[in-house]
Amino acid sequence: MIRITKGKVYDPINGINGKELDIWVDGGKIVQVGDAPDLVAERIIDAEGCIVMPGGIDIHSHIAGGKVNLGRKLRPEDHRKDVVPRTETTRSGVGHSIPSTFVTGYRYAQMGYTMVMEAAMPPLTAKHTHEELHDIPIIDKGSYTLMGNNHFILKFIEKGEIEKVKSFISWLLKTTKGYTIKIVNPCGVESWKWGKNVENIDQQAADYAVTPRQLISILSQIADELGLPHSIHLHCNNIGVPGNYETTVESMKATGTNRVHVTHAQFNSYGGKGWADIHSKAREVVEYVNEHPNVTFDAGQIVFGDTTTMTADGPWQYRLYLLSGNKWVNADVEMETSAGIVPYTFRKKSLVNAVQWAIGLELMLLAEDPWRAFMTTDHPNGGPFTFYPQIIKLLMSRAAREEMIAQLPRRALERISLPQITREYSLYEIAIITRAAPSKLLGLHQKGHLGVGADADIAIYRENPDVEKVFSSVQYLLKDGEVVVENGIVLKSTSGRILYVDPGEEGDIEEYIREEFEKFYTVTLDGYGVPENYLERGECVSCG
Amino acid sequence: METISATCPFCGCLCDDIQIVVENGKVLEVKNGCSISKTLFTHHDPDDLVPQIEGKKASLEEALDRAASIIRQARFPLVFGLSMTSCEAQRKAVELAEFIGGNIDSTSTFCHGPTTLAMQSVGEPTCTLGEIKNRADLVVFWGCNPVEAHPRHIARYSVSPKGLFNPAGRRGRTVVTVDVRATPTARVSDIFLQIQPHKDYEVFEVLRALLKGKDLRIDSVGGIPLDALKDLVNKMKSCKFGIILFGMGLTMTRGRHLNIEAAISLVRDLNQFTKFLIIPMRGHYNVTGADAVLTWQTGYPYALNFSRGYPQYNPGEFTTVDLLRRKEVDAALILASDPMASLPRQASSYLEEIPFVVLDCRKSYSASFATVFIPVAASGVSISGTAYRMDGVPVLLKKVLDSPHPTDEQVLDGILKRLRQR
Numbered sequence: 001m002i003r004i005t006k007g008k009v010y011d012p013i014n015g016i017n018g019k020e021l022d023i024w025v026d027g028g029k030i031v032q033v034g035d036a037p038d039l040v041a042e043r044i045i046d047a048e049g050c051i052v053m054p055g056g057i058d059i060h061s062h063i064a065g066g067k068v069n070l071g072r073k074l075r076p077e078d079h080r081k082d083v084v085p086r087t088e089t090t091r092s093g094v095g096h097s098i099p100s101t102f103v104t105g106y107r108y109a110q111m112g113y114t115m116v117m118e119a120a121m122p123p124l125t126a127k128h129t130h131e132e133l134h135d136i137p138i139i140d141k142g143s144y145t146l147m148g149n150n151h152f153i154l155k156f157i158e159k160g161e162i163e164k165v166k167s168f169i170s171w172l173l174k175t176t177k178g179y180t181i182k183i184v185n186p187c188g189v190e191s192w193k194w195g196k197n198v199e200n201i202d203q204q205a206a207d208y209a210v211t212p213r214q215l216i217s218i219l220s221q222i223a224d225e226l227g228l229p230h231s232i233h234l235h236c237n238n239i240g241v242p243g244n245y246e247t248t249v250e251s252m253k254a255t256g257t258n259r260v261h262v263t264h265a266q267f268n269s270y271g272g273k274g275w276a277d278i279h280s281k282a283r284e285v286v287e288y289v290n291e292h293p294n295v296t297f298d299a300g301q302i303v304f305g306d307t308t309t310m311t312a313d314g315p316w317q318y319r320l321y322l323l324s325g326n327k328w329v330n331a332d333v334e335m336e337t338s339a340g341i342v343p344y345t346f347r348k349k350s351l352v353n354a355v356q357w358a359i360g361l362e363l364m365l366l367a368e369d370p371w372r373a374f375m376t377t378d379h380p381n382g383g384p385f386t387f388y389p390q391i392i393k394l395l396m397s398r399a400a401r402e403e404m405i406a407q408l409p410r411r412a413l414e415r416i417s418l419p420q421i422t423r424e425y426s427l428y429e430i431a432i433i434t435r436a437a438p439s440k441l442l443g444l445h446q447k448g449h450l451g452v453g454a455d456a457d458i459a460i461y462r463e464n465p466d467v468e469k470v471f472s473s474v475q476y477l478l479k480d481g482e483v484v485v486e487n488g489i490v491l492k493s494t495s496g497r498i499l500y501v502d503p504g505e506e507g508d509i510e511e512y513i514r515e516e517f518e519k520f521y522t523v524t525l526d527g528y529g530v531p532e533n534y535l536e537r538g539e540c541v542s543c544g
Numbered sequence: 545m546e547t548i549s550a551t552c553p554f555c556g557c558l559c560d561d562i563q564i565v566v567e568n569g570k571v572l573e574v575k576n577g578c579s580i581s582k583t584l585f586t587h588h589d590p591d592d593l594v595p596q597i598e599g600k601k602a603s604l605e606e607a608l609d610r611a612a613s614i615i616r617q618a619r620f621p622l623v624f625g626l627s628m629t630s631c632e633a634q635r636k637a638v639e640l641a642e643f644i645g646g647n648i649d650s651t652s653t654f655c656h657g658p659t660t661l662a663m664q665s666v667g668e669p670t671c672t673l674g675e676i677k678n679r680a681d682l683v684v685f686w687g688c689n690p691v692e693a694h695p696r697h698i699a700r701y702s703v704s705p706k707g708l709f710n711p712a713g714r715r716g717r718t719v720v721t722v723d724v725r726a727t728p729t730a731r732v733s734d735i736f737l738q739i740q741p742h743k744d745y746e747v748f749e750v751l752r753a754l755l756k757g758k759d760l761r762i763d764s765v766g767g768i769p770l771d772a773l774k775d776l777v778n779k780m781k782s783c784k785f786g787i788i789l790f791g792m793g794l795t796m797t798r799g800r801h802l803n804i805e806a807a808i809s810l811v812r813d814l815n816q817f818t819k820f821l822i823i824p825m826r827g828h829y830n831v832t833g834a835d836a837v838l839t840w841q842t843g844y845p846y847a848l849n850f851s852r853g854y855p856q857y858n859p860g861e862f863t864t865v866d867l868l869r870r871k872e873v874d875a876a877l878i879l880a881s882d883p884m885a886s887l888p889r890q891a892s893s894y895l896e897e898i899p900f901v902v903l904d905c906r907k908s909y910s911a912s913f914a915t916v917f918i919p920v921a922a923s924g925v926s927i928s929g930t931a932y933r934m935d936g937v938p939v940l941l942k943k944v945l946d947s948p949h950p951t952d953e954q955v956l957d958g959i960l961k962r963l964r965q966r
């Protein structure tokens with residue numbers, strides 16, 4: 001039994017806002033909150049002068065799998081400036097924009113995060129994703145399975161066989177040990193297989209009479225019908241293109257009242273006809289979100305500096321290569337998806353980058369409901385996740401924002417509304433957007449709060465006037481009730497859970513697709529999926 | 545009698561459709577496999593192998609003790625090989641190399657290391673093999689000979705299969721081979737361009753110039769008439785989906801990574817006109833997995849050193865050929881590879897001067913010189929696990945036959961435990 005005492009507790013799910021409360025932990029769970037005269041603790045953690053929060057949850061980050069690893073391989077120059085020696089308790093590795101697996105786990109844990117969702121898992125290489133997740137210590141993990149350009153899904157939609165789409169999705173989630181439906185540039189990536197793209201959400205894919213609008217609508221409906229704990233996770237068409245906010249709003253409309261999560265919205269909230277007149281349309285995007293409770297979004301905030309962009313959006317990454325002239329990796333995956341990687345540096349002096357930087361913050365600050373707005377950098381696309389403390393500071397302090405705005409090109413100011421926004425997040429709201437709301441969004445009941453019965457994933461931060469310092473490094477991190485980080489040092493390299501779903505509505509779809517699958521894939525159907533033994537601590541989250 | 549599904553642990557094709565008929569621990573028939581695959585499964589007889597120390601029979605415990613003591617006494621040890629075992633064993637090898645603060649390197653050092661260097665310089669537009677099957681109407685083999693080195697590549701992935709958007713199969717594709725001699729692959733191609741040895745870089749640069757519409761006042765380059773190259777560029781620009789598949793004829797000849805950079809740059813530039821991609825033809829069945837595991841655990845794919853406690857990457861310094869040729873390492877642990885049979889003599893001969901340990905599922909040439917030889921079960925024959933195909937697709941290795949021997953992973957773990965005990 002561990003007793004955490006004298007800390008100021010922030011637990012929005014249970015409505016606790018900075019109150020001093022004891023938290024009692026036993027057997028990996030929280031067993032009591034408040035005074036408990038009958039309980040005897042073997043260890044007392046004195047949290048005087050500390051903030052106590054549930055462990056952080058990142059709902060969208062690229063940390064594992066074929067694309068991430070190609071990014072690592074591509075960039076020795078990125079690793080050399082951030083090396084991590086082994087210690088008695090931890091393995092060695094490298095950091096900065098695409099950390100090695102062990103370092104990924106340590107660094108999230110050192111920042112007080114205990115769960116991270118890998119945002120893009122191609123089914124064909126799902127084993128690779130899971131092999132890497134296995135090697136990311138401490139944190140719990142899950143993966144979103146890429147489906148927006150899958151042959152079978154497009155074909156069944158084209159033929160109007162919606163029940164088959166549903167069975168197939170149910171089967172694919174189980175087979176890949178995925179957590180939800182990820183859609184990336186629907187129909188556009190399929191067209192990219194011939195070097196093309198779609199330009200709006202009503203343009204059909206190159207090889208199928210299906211539009212992005214149809215696909216988004218049908219898949220959002222299916223996610224709700226299957227009762228998936230998380231909604232569809234949508235990377236909209238036209239990412240990075242000036243004027244794309246209209247596509248984003250249309251994509252949200254396409255879901256009607258079905259749940260939809262629009263990811264890295266910053267990259268999809270641009271006005272203008274080209275780079276010369278790009279400007280913020282954050283307000284227009286957020287207005288739709290504010291008025292529609294079925295919609296959630298994450299920021300995809302950019303951070304000035306060098307990073308590695310990587311998405312399943314092959315045509316976008318090619319465009320970014322043409323724009324930047326940097327080295328370019330493309331990796332098309334037969335029958336289902338693609339990937340691209342381009343190193344990129346966001347510069348304060350760049351007008352476009354300055355506008356992008358402001359848009360991410362505007363989205364977060366204009367969102368009325370913190371339960372539906374999530375802080376991400378779309379790691380590593382906008383910047384490495386290790387910059388989260390800096391972003392928290394920008395959300396909490398108008399002064400910190402003004403200091404940054406003063407360094408931007410003056411021409412940028414008329415294209416953004418950030419300088420006029422006065423809102424400052426409270427610690428309680430930070431606890432919502434990084435803990436409570438992510439847990440709710442993922443449909444998890446034992447995470448993101450500190451009530452009795454919750455997983456004892458607890459971050460304890462030392463108070464400091466500089467909030468960036470507060471969130472950079474935990475005083476203590478408890479994972480499953482064990483102290484794994486103390487004073488920023490990783491004491492123990494435990495293994496986290498892998499969360500996945502099995503909606504159980506696949507019917508006989510596997511046999512139905514077998515012949516076609518084996519004709520057009522280059523692996524056997526029986527060798528396609530992820531066997532149970534890849535998940536050291538697999539946990540099936542229930543649907544419905 | 546039973547039929548077992550298996551994956552062929554021979555080349556980078558990792559065909560996972562092998563059916564093996566087994567009775568009483570003997571393989572009766574290998575269905576779907578190439579001739580190499582058939583030999584590999586039917587002639588697998590590990591029973592007469594025993595651990596040896598300096599050529600004399602020893603117990604497993606004695607061999608592990610001696611292996612640990614060799615490594616413990618070394619000041620600058622090398623862990624080498626990795627390409628013919630599962631990712632599970634590769635992970636353990638990295639852990640061991642990190643613990644001892646040594647070097648670790650894979651057989652990439654003498655096959656596709658230059659491909660990695662080129663990729664790190666200019667990137668790599670690539671795809672999985674199924675994209676070729678489903679879409680390619682132009683296939684270019686450059687400095688590789690799959691008919692002999694990857695026997696089912698042509699039938700299963702790249703030339704003859706009918707695909708989703710290429711229902712005509714072989715008739716729907718133009719196949720070009722560029723090589724220094726008329727290989728069996730050249731003979732099944734529509735066009736064969738015989739190139740002079742060591743002229744690949746020049747030819748790629750001429751192709752790039754032609755693609756950019758440059759007017760060149762030469763009649764030929766590298767022994768190939770300019771008109772033939774003009775024709776090739778036109779085919780490349782006008783195809784719907786083109787692919788270059790390349791091998792050690794490019795990576796291990798003069799120019800090395802510069803050849804690959806030129807090839808990748810050509811492919812990248814072609815994407816202004818059409819879809820064009822490139823795939824390296826990796827040889828050993830899990831050399832791609834070695835690249836992958838090392839990269840996700842350390843950030844770098846090969847040529848690694850842990851002397852400072854963190855991974856350092858420097859091809860040319862920490863590559864095995866260079867470490868051996870310069871006589872820098874003082875002990876070696878070799879698994880899943882046969883360096884004395886495959887490395888340049890000037891490098892491998894140094895192994896005879898230092899103590900080294902070999903883990904292998906057969907008595908390899910290197911094993912016969914080893915200070916300590918520990919026989920292990922063969923991954924993909926007697927051990928299940930994961931391996932990565934040449935295009936990065938993870939494939940399950942299956943267990944077909946029992947083995948009396950421990951796995952690579954178990955042996956490495958045994959050595960590591962002994963080293964930790966000190």
Ligand SMILES: [Zn+2]
Binds near residue numbers: 062311378381
């Ligand atoms: Zn993303």
